[in-house]
Each structure stands twice: as structure tokens, then as C-alpha cells.
Amino acid sequence: MAATRTRPGLDEIEAARARLDGVARVTPVYGSETLSRLIGRETKLKAENLQRTGSFKIRGAYNRISRLNAAERAAGVVAASAGNHGQAVAWAAREVGAVARIFMPQDAPMAKVDATRHYGADVELGGTALEACLDSAAAYVAEHGATFIHPFEDPLVIAGQATIGLELAEQVPEAETVLIPVGGGGLASGIALALRAAKPGLRIVGIQAEGTLPGGSGFTIADGIAVKKPGELTMSILDDVLDGMVSVTDEQISEAIVLLLERTKLVVEGAGAVGVAALLAGAVEGQGCVVPVLSGGNIDATLLISVMRHGLAVAGRFLVVRSRVGDRPGELAKLLTLLADERVNVVEVEHQRERSELPVADTGVVLTLLTRDSAHCEEILATMARLGYPTERLS
Amino acid sequence: MAATRTRPGLDEIEAARARLDGVARVTPVYGSETLSRLIGRETKLKAENLQRTGSFKIRGAYNRISRLNAAERAAGVVAASAGNHGQAVAWAAREVGAVARIFMPQDAPMAKVDATRHYGADVELGGTALEACLDSAAAYVAEHGATFIHPFEDPLVIAGQATIGLELAEQVPEAETVLIPVGGGGLASGIALALRAAKPGLRIVGIQAEGTLPGGSGFTIADGIAVKKPGELTMSILDDVLDGMVSVTDEQISEAIVLLLERTKLVVEGAGAVGVAALLAGAVEGQGCVVPVLSGGNIDATLLISVMRHGLAVAGRFLVVRSRVGDRPGELAKLLTLLADERVNVVEVEHQRERSELPVADTGVVLTLLTRDSAHCEEILATMARLGYPTERLS
Numbered sequence: 001m002a003a004t005r006t007r008p009g010l011d012e013i014e015a016a017r018a019r020l021d022g023v024a025r026v027t028p029v030y031g032s033e034t035l036s037r038l039i040g041r042e043t044k045l046k047a048e049n050l051q052r053t054g055s056f057k058i059r060g061a062y063n064r065i066s067r068l069n070a071a072e073r074a075a076g077v078v079a080a081s082a083g084n085h086g087q088a089v090a091w092a093a094r095e096v097g098a099v100a101r102i103f104m105p106q107d108a109p110m111a112k113v114d115a116t117r118h119y120g121a122d123v124e125l126g127g128t129a130l131e132a133c134l135d136s137a138a139a140y141v142a143e144h145g146a147t148f149i150h151p152f153e154d155p156l157v158i159a160g161q162a163t164i165g166l167e168l169a170e171q172v173p174e175a176e177t178v179l180i181p182v183g184g185g186g187l188a189s190g191i192a193l194a195l196r197a198a199k200p201g202l203r204i205v206g207i208q209a210e211g212t213l214p215g216g217s218g219f220t221i222a223d224g225i226a227v228k229k230p231g232e233l234t235m236s237i238l239d240d241v242l243d244g245m246v247s248v249t250d251e252q253i254s255e256a257i258v259l260l261l262e263r264t265k266l267v268v269e270g271a272g273a274v275g276v277a278a279l280l281a282g283a284v285e286g287q288g289c290v291v292p293v294l295s296g297g298n299i300d301a302t303l304l305i306s307v308m309r310h311g312l313a314v315a316g317r318f319l320v321v322r323s324r325v326g327d328r329p330g331e332l333a334k335l336l337t338l339l340a341d342e343r344v345n346v347v348e349v350e351h352q353r354e355r356s357e358l359p360v361a362d363t364g365v366v367l368t369l370l371t372r373d374s375a376h377c378e379e380i381l382a383t384m385a386r387l388g389y390p391t392e393r394l395s
Numbered sequence: 396m397a398a399t400r401t402r403p404g405l406d407e408i409e410a411a412r413a414r415l416d417g418v419a420r421v422t423p424v425y426g427s428e429t430l431s432r433l434i435g436r437e438t439k440l441k442a443e444n445l446q447r448t449g450s451f452k453i454r455g456a457y458n459r460i461s462r463l464n465a466a467e468r469a470a471g472v473v474a475a476s477a478g479n480h481g482q483a484v485a486w487a488a489r490e491v492g493a494v495a496r497i498f499m500p501q502d503a504p505m506a507k508v509d510a511t512r513h514y515g516a517d518v519e520l521g522g523t524a525l526e527a528c529l530d531s532a533a534a535y536v537a538e539h540g541a542t543f544i545h546p547f548e549d550p551l552v553i554a555g556q557a558t559i560g561l562e563l564a565e566q567v568p569e570a571e572t573v574l575i576p577v578g579g580g581g582l583a584s585g586i587a588l589a590l591r592a593a594k595p596g597l598r599i600v601g602i603q604a605e606g607t608l609p610g611g612s613g614f615t616i617a618d619g620i621a622v623k624k625p626g627e628l629t630m631s632i633l634d635d636v637l638d639g640m641v642s643v644t645d646e647q648i649s650e651a652i653v654l655l656l657e658r659t660k661l662v663v664e665g666a667g668a669v670g671v672a673a674l675l676a677g678a679v680e681g682q683g684c685v686v687p688v689l690s691g692g693n694i695d696a697t698l699l700i701s702v703m704r705h706g707l708a709v710a711g712r713f714l715v716v717r718s719r720v721g722d723r724p725g726e727l728a729k730l731l732t733l734l735a736d737e738r739v740n741v742v743e744v745e746h747q748r749e750r751s752e753l754p755v756a757d758t759g760v761v762l763t764l765l766t767r768d769s770a771h772c773e774e775i776l777a778t779m780a781r782l783g784y785p786t787e788r789l790s
Contacts, residue, residue: 049660110767265444265692267660297660372505
């Protein structure tokens with residue numbers, strides 16, 4: 001396999017672009033006035049989260065799989081993945097009429113399993129970690145002669161991801177710095193190779209999640225880049241072509257996700273938000289136009305809720321408070337009217353009539369209130385106390 | 396003002412388009428395989444939520460304000476709005492160098508007030524309802540000679556919104572039906588006028604929120620179309636050019652918001668999601684390609700969390716359960732290990748050590764668990780009970 005271990009040239013990246021024409025979307029670039037103001041420099045977002053299947057992965061997967069000959073297509077392709085790569089291989093295989101077998105960890109989110117199946121792949125759940133899936137994939141290859149599609153250590157995969165770099169060079173000629181998430185390194189090495197060729201002089205910075213670095217917690221909400229280290233091929237490219245590497249915390253990533261959601265109306269997964277996170281943290285040098293690549297949008301809805309709640313609670317933007325009202329008609333309405341008089345916006349009321357520890361004549365209520373900031377939260381709690389309602393702040 | 400009360404012709408819509416060139420974004424159209432499958436027909440989304448300021452409103456506001464002469468610009472513009480229209484007028488005024496005064500209700504969300512201010516407008520908070528703001532705006536016009544910008548009863552505003560129709564006709568030539576949110580009717584009358592001219596034969600359906608109809612609750616999460624009825628001019632146009640009108644419930648709108656978020660990575664506000672809601676509810680006739688106009692994305696983050704939690708809870712996709720563990724080191728870890736052995740994904744653990752009603756040796760915990768569906772929720776509750784943990788389901 002030594003021959004496939006060489007880095008792709010500009011000709012191969014151009015060829016990948018031609019193959020992807022009409023297959024992958026040319027994803028849009030958006031400026032955001034608010035984001036630029038908060039970051040303190042012009043910021044343009046490459047919205048690859050709007051790519052088909054919700055991530056950039058189809059570019060590499062399709063470029064690789066479309067090069068298989070008829071016999072190889074008939075034997076099928078195989079991948080091991082808990083996420084975006086599995087969906088992309090399934091999708092690309094269907095596009096070229098090949099069968100796909102995807103091995104996923106047993107506790108992969110049902111939404112991702114379903115999506116992969118709907119793209120027509122055979123999904124096999126097995127093992128509790130990705131390693132076991134890789135073993136299963138290798139066994140399947142040995143038995144059926146199927147082609148294993150690596151998520152990043154493959155020049156055709158890298159050339160596919162690199163097409164984002166060609167688009168960027170045309171879409172944002174004024175770019176001074178580009179920020180690319182780094183996990184296995186396929187996306188970053190591809191884009192960097194393309195940009196070095198198309199726009200020499202541009203600063204290219206890779207962004208990692210702190211949790212996955214040596215000495216880190218081992219965990220990150222940026223699961224799309226939760227790879228222990230880049231591959232041999234991708235690492236050799238990154239060493240050459242990146243101007244720097246920065247890491248961000250999950251707290252910073254969360255803040256970026258909430259900001260992107262509120263200000264740009266884009267759902268971005270943890271891995272896709274690391275560039276904006278690094279900018280908000282002031283971790284990126286330089287002055288001119290900066291372009292974070294939003295690599296994907298496949299964030300689990302439950303995780304997104306947690307991230308949003310956390311982000312808003314930190315900013316004092318909402319208040320969840322438990323209280324009690326008399327269990328008589330009109331008592332809850334009375335509390336709500338008092339709050340309305342104080343111009344407090346109640347968005348959720350939860351009754352807890354069944355809580356046995358309450359005085360018989362009382363009913364527990366959990367109120368979710370919209371607030372402006374932390375001072376406003378304190379003000380409301382003081383007002384409720386003054387009006388005679390017990391308060392227990394839940395978040 | 397009788398002269399301004401006539402409906403705009405195609406020439407005026409084309410002129411609006413020329414004025415908006417390089418000012419408003421030509422928003423993209425996205426297909427979604429999953430959405431099309433769920434709806435049962437090809438569905439393409441006009442992603443106007445990605446418009447500058449997060450909604451279509453700048454098209455009409457800019458078309459109107461850019462026509463003011465130098466003296467009128469110097470006297471400034473004024474609007475009364477709690478939401479998208481106010482932001483759009485502020486933004487458009489700044490673009491043409493006019494001052495803007497926006498009257499907003501006292502309890503308008505801080506995020507919208509801040510955004511409007513950041514676009515350079517003078518924001519005046521006053522009154523508890525929009526009516527009071529309209530009175531203040533009228534008084535301001537009388538005193539300062541400023542120009543009042545109506546959100547929909549204005550041919551130039553309608554012509555601005557109509558440019559979406561021209562874009563759609565080119566972007567989705569295969570469209571058979573177009574679905575447009577109806578509040579004041581400016582968006583729907585504009586798009587329908589453009590499409591009737593550019594693509595005769597197309598079915599055009601308006602979508603309203605049930606809560607705002609006569610006999611409804613008066614409330615809807617689609618606050619962008621929470622107008623009691625369309626205007627005189629817009630209504631006369633809608634009566635002529637719409638093929639039909641459908642209404643949807645807040646429950647249906649919530650489902651659409653969650654689906655758009657998860658499947659297309661787009662944040663869409665309630666008013667913007669009504670078309671998809673109508674499709675999911677099976678309320679739209681016809682067979683071919685259907686295009687819902689996603690009119691905006693300015694949904695309050697707290698409301699979005701509530702909508703997502705509700706949507707996921709209904710689908711059995713998560714479970715919040717209160718339990719107790721002994722207040723000794725390792726007891727919580729023991730419960731989490733047991734759950735892990737059952738392959739249950741715990742996303743949040745909240746300690747409630749202070750709850751006075753618990754036995755002294757116990758600590759309350761609230762666990763948020765990822766689940767596959769309702770059956771999976773029941774299974775987990777049964778497992779916890781079998782292992783000796785008390786369970787109280789919170790959502």
C-alpha cells in the first residue's frame with residue numbers, strides 16, 4: 001500500500017473537485033456582523049455543516065469510492081465509525097451503486113444509526129468501542145474482499161476534503177487566516193495542501209480539543225475530532241503546512257456553539273465550532289479576515305440542549321426556581337400575575353402536585369423564567385421572597 | 396396616501412431586486428432527503444432564515460427606506476416592533492445613512508433589543524403591548540416629521556419581500572407548490588404576486604398559526620406571524636392570488652422546528668417553520684416538489700430549549716429521573732456503573748444534597764439519560780427499580 005501513502009498534489013485535488021461537481025454541495029460562506037464585533041476582526045464562516053449528511057466527510061468518501069472499479073464496487077465497501085464518516089461512506093456507496101457495511105459501536109446514538117441505515121448501508125452494531133469495530137471491519141474485509149475506507153489515512157480521502165480549500169480560496173479571496181479542526185487530520189491536511197497551492201502566504205491554523213490531548217481528560221464534546229492523534233500521512237502533511245496549532249476547552253466550544261446557533265442560525269457540532277471557540281478565547285493571532293471552517297452540524301439534540309442550557313445559565317439568561325403555592329384554585333395564577341407585574345417572563349411552569357414532602361395544602365411548582373443577566377436573576381429571587389414565596393434555585 | 400395603496404407590479408418587484416443586489420443575500424435553497432422521505436414528496440427549503448438580521452424583513456424595509464429622498468433620510472425613520480421588523484428597519488436605515496427610532500414593548504427579549512441597538516437605532520422601550528408602541532411611533536412622526544415604516548401595508552415593502560419569489564422561480568423551476576407563512580400578509584402577498592407573474596400555474600398556499608385565528612387561544616410560538624389579521628392591501632392581494640390557506644398548531648410547529656434543527660442544521664423560528672409543520676401534518680395537497688419558505692431564524696434560545704425538550708420527550712428520546720443514593724463516597728459511581736452496564740447513556744447528573752426531606756444518609760440525584768424511544772425509557776425505569784433505586788420520572 002506504499003503507493004497510496006503519498007500526499008495528493010493540486011492536480012489530484014482538482015480532479016477530486018471535478019468528481020464532486022453536482023455530488024457534494026459547494027457550501028456557502030457567511031459573514032456575521034455580531035460575531036465579527038465580538039471577535040474583534042472580520043470573521044467569515046465556511047458553512048460545511050450544511051453539506052449533505054451534515055458534514056464534510058462525503059467529499060473524501062465519495063472521491064475514494066467513486067474510483068473503485070466494477071469488481072471492487074461489487075465486493076462493497078466497509079467502514080468502522082460512530083459518526084460522520086460512517087454516514088458519509090454509506091451515502092457515497094449508494095451514490096455509486098456499491099454496497100456498504102458499517103460497523104458502529106453498540107451505544108452509537110440511535111439517530112446516527114438510523115441515518116446510516118437510511119442511506120442504504122448494512123449497519124452492524126458490535127463492541128463497546130471503536131477499536132472492536134475496526135477489528136470487525138478488518139475481519140469482514142478478509143472474508144469478503146470488500147474495500148476498507150479509512151477516515152483520513154488515504155490520499156484520495158485527503159484530496160476530497162481538500163476541495164473545501166479550493167472553494168475557500170475563491171469565496172474569500174481576502175482571507176488572512178483559516179482555522180481548521182484537527183482530529184485524524186484528514187480535513188486539515190487536505191485544506192492546507194489546497195490553500196498552500198492556491199493562496200501562498202495565508203496563515204493556516206489547526207484547532208484541537210484540549211480533552212483529547214496528552215494529559216487531557218480523554219473526553220470532549222467535540223466527538224468528531226476525538227481521535228488520539230493524527231495519522232502518519234496526515235501528520236507528516238500537517239507538520240509541513242500548518243502555521244500553528246491551538247487547543248480549546250469544552251467550555252469554550254460550548255460558548256461557540258450557542259453563539260453560532262443564536263447569531264448565525266446554524267447548528268454546528270462541537271468539532272465544527274472549535275475555530276470560533278479559539279477566536280472567542282483570543283487564542284488566534286493576526287488581524288485580517290479570518291475563516292473558521294464549520295466542519296459539521298451533527299450534534300445530538302440532547303447534548304445540544306445541555307450545551308444551550310449551560311451557556312444561557314452562565315450568562316444569567318434564564319432562571320429555574322422551585323417554589324410552592326397553596327393548592328387552591330387561583331393560587332398559581334396569583335403568583336404568575338405577581339411575576340407579570342414585575343415584568344418577569346415565565347416560559348415554563350411545571351406542577352409537582354405529587355411531591356409527598358410538601359404541606360398538604362401546598363403544591364410544588366418549578367418555574368422557568370427568562371432573565372436578562374445574573375443581576376436580574378438575583379432581583380427576581382429577592383422579589384419572590386419578599387412576596388412570601390419560598391425559592392430554591394435549580395439552575 | 397391612496398397612491399401608495401396599490402399593489403406592486405412585476406416591474407416594481409424587478410426594481411426592488413436591483414436595489415437589493417449586494418445588500419440582501421440571495422438565500423440558498425436546500426433539499427433534504429430525510430425531510431422529503433418523512434413528508435412523502437420532494438421538499439426543498441428556501442432558507443431565508445440565513446438572511447442578514449435573521450429574517451426576510453430587510454428586503455422590504457430596505458426597498459422602502461432606500462427610496463427616501465435626502466430630506467426624508469435626514470428626518471429619519473420610525474417603526475414599532477417587538478421583533479424582526481424593528482431589527483430590519485434599524486439595519487436598513489443604517490445602510491442608507493438614515494437615523495432610526497424603534498419603539499419596542501417593555502418586555503421585548505433583551506437579545507432583540509440589543510441587536511436593534513447594535514444596528515445603530517435609538518430604541519425606546521415603552522408600553523406593555525405593541526399598540527402602545529404604535530401610538531408612540533405616531534406621536535414621534537407628528538413631532539419630528541420622520542417617516543413611519545409599516546411592516547406590511549406598503550407596496551414598496553411588499554415589492555421587497557416579493558424578490559424572494561423571483562429567486563425561487565429561478566432556484567426551483569420544478570416547484571409545484573410553494574408554502575408561505577401568513578401574519579400581516581406582506582411576505583405572502585409579495586411572493587405570490589412575483590410567482591403568479593413568473594410561474595403561472597404554480598400552487599401557492601398560505602400558512603397561518605391556529606392560535607391567532609378567531610376562536611384560537613390568542614397565543615402562538617410563531618410570534619413572527621402573531622398578527623390578528625392581514626392588512627387591507629395585503630388581504631386584497633391574498634384573496635386574489637393564493638390557492639388556499641391552511642393553519643397549524645403550536646404542537647405541529649414545535650415538531651417542525653426540532654426536525655429542521657436535527658436534519659437540516661438550520662435554526663428556524665416558529666413563523667418560519669409553519670410550512671414544514673403543515674406538510675408533516677398532511678395538511679397540504681398535491682404531489683410534486685414543494686417549497687416551504689423558512690422566513691426567519693430569530694427564535695429565543697430559551698424557547699428553543701423548551702421546544703426541543705418537549706419534542707424529544709414526546710419521542711421518548713430522553714428521560715429525566717430523580718432517584719437517591721447513599722451519601723457515602725462511591726455510591727453515585729456505583730449507580731452510574733450499573734447504568735453503564737445496561738448500556739444507558741447518562742448525559743447529566745445533578746446532585747440535590749440539600750433536599751431536607753431525604754433520609755439523612757441519602758443524597759438526591761437527578762439523572763438525564765439518552766434513550767432510544769418510549770419503550771427504552773420504561774425498560775430503564777424498570778431496571779433501576781430492580782436494582783433497588785427509587786425512581787420518579789420528571790420528563
